[in-house]
Amino acid sequence: MTADFARIPVSSIHVGERQRPIDQDHAEAIAASMAERGLINPITVRRTPNAQKGATPYTLVAGGHRLTAAKINEWTEIDAMVVTADAAQAVLIEISENLIRNDLSALNRALFVAKYRETIEEMVGNIHRGRPKKGHDGPIFALPGKELSQRVQERLGISHRTYKRISQIAVHLHQDLRQAVRATEIEDDQSKLLKLAKLDVEAQLKLAAAMREGATFKAAMALIAPKAEPPALDLQGMLFARLSDIWSKADEATRRRFLDEVVSADDWSNLEDAA
Template sequence: MADFLRATVSQIHVGERLRPIDQGYVEAIAASFEERGQISPIMVRRTPATNKGKTPLTLIAGGYRLSAAKLLGWTEIDAIVVAADKVEAQLLEISENLYRNELNPLDRAIFVMKYRELWEEKNGKINPKGGRPEKQGNDYPVFANGRELSKQVQNRLGFGAETYKLVNRIGQNLHPTLRQAVRGTEAETNQALLLKFAKLTPDMQVKAAAALKESGDPQSVLALTKPPKPEKPGRDPETEALAALRKAWGQASQATRNQFLEEIGLSSFQEAA
């Protein structure tokens, strides 16, 4: 059950968030607050012992709205309080952000992978090889091929099967070093580029991250990761000429062949013989 309240801003604890704050977006929300007021409440949970009781509420979702309120100097903000433990609170944060469609392709992949980690924490590790559920040392069941997770993500987060597959591919295969390197580049908002980076080997991704920090151009960095084209064997003019003659001879009529032999003096040789 959820409760609505007017929360004191200074009493809300903000833990580690899944994505960095875009100050420009905070300012845009602050401008909207000034013009229209707060439309959507933030989401919090009760944590009476946090910071020795100084922050009895912990933020679940609405980091940008809370930041905008602080920027405007608000002392209170509308909030909805939900009953949730730490893991469920993170799942709610992910769901809310994905539903609001505020995430770029990189953050969307990170959020979905975090959702997967939390889901596995509650339900057991996914068996990538499929097969029947087994037991691990932690006594959590293993679900074949992640079908249950896939279905839950699609239902809860509003994803289609194809979107989930692509997002999952980026989240699982993109090296953490490269994740940081693509921040602020074209690739951060370009799913096709992220998928290309995710196809690289881990070693190549680390090298690509270093190159990306220098150039800031994902397209040029990806071009450098492509294997060089194999060199064609050296061309021998004499061999090519002989091949051309053989081809021409095979295509010529008997009359043309006889004419050619006469021109090079072989017909008289054959007659003398």
């Protein structure tokens, strides 16, 4: 992949579908900084000479907030790194840049890593699976299962433990629940996201519906929490305890009368002989 630096017209850049939505407040903050200090890190674009019938010969790869900030400042030109990349490679570049940023939420980080692997898997489908030719020095994406996971971890600089956790969130957290936790404290709480991802689909959908109706996370969780079974009653134990209590309060005559009622004469003789 080659790259060149150039100053290009803002109007010549096609934005297209982005992996990360633009946060307008964040873009305005960047615009204020750029107005004072200029653009420190150039955006990244790729050449797409036929896009929109040639009206936008460049397509944005990375730097959506910086490009939006330039438009807010009414800049007509912007510094850019122009890379030679196809659409899939552009997605990998965008995700890689976003993953090194500190302002990503735990949810977005998980989804970005999943998208990174998904993109590589799509590329693998278009690559011959034979061994690389002698002298090949490019990236080898044609890797199966475990090896591909390892390569993703190495490329993104994350541990196996981190990769496993964020993959669970990305794969098992239902899209309805993803939207429900957006802009809440849960979006950046990996432990709670993992807990939600382990719920079955029905429970996740109920939780998402409750949160859309305005329920707090705690209240919504209470709605799907399994109700504890009441402890089984020990009826005989309760009767024994009551009988023991009554017996302790009875005098000798009452106890004798009771025993006369429940014990036959022959039984009394046997009890007296045994005594």
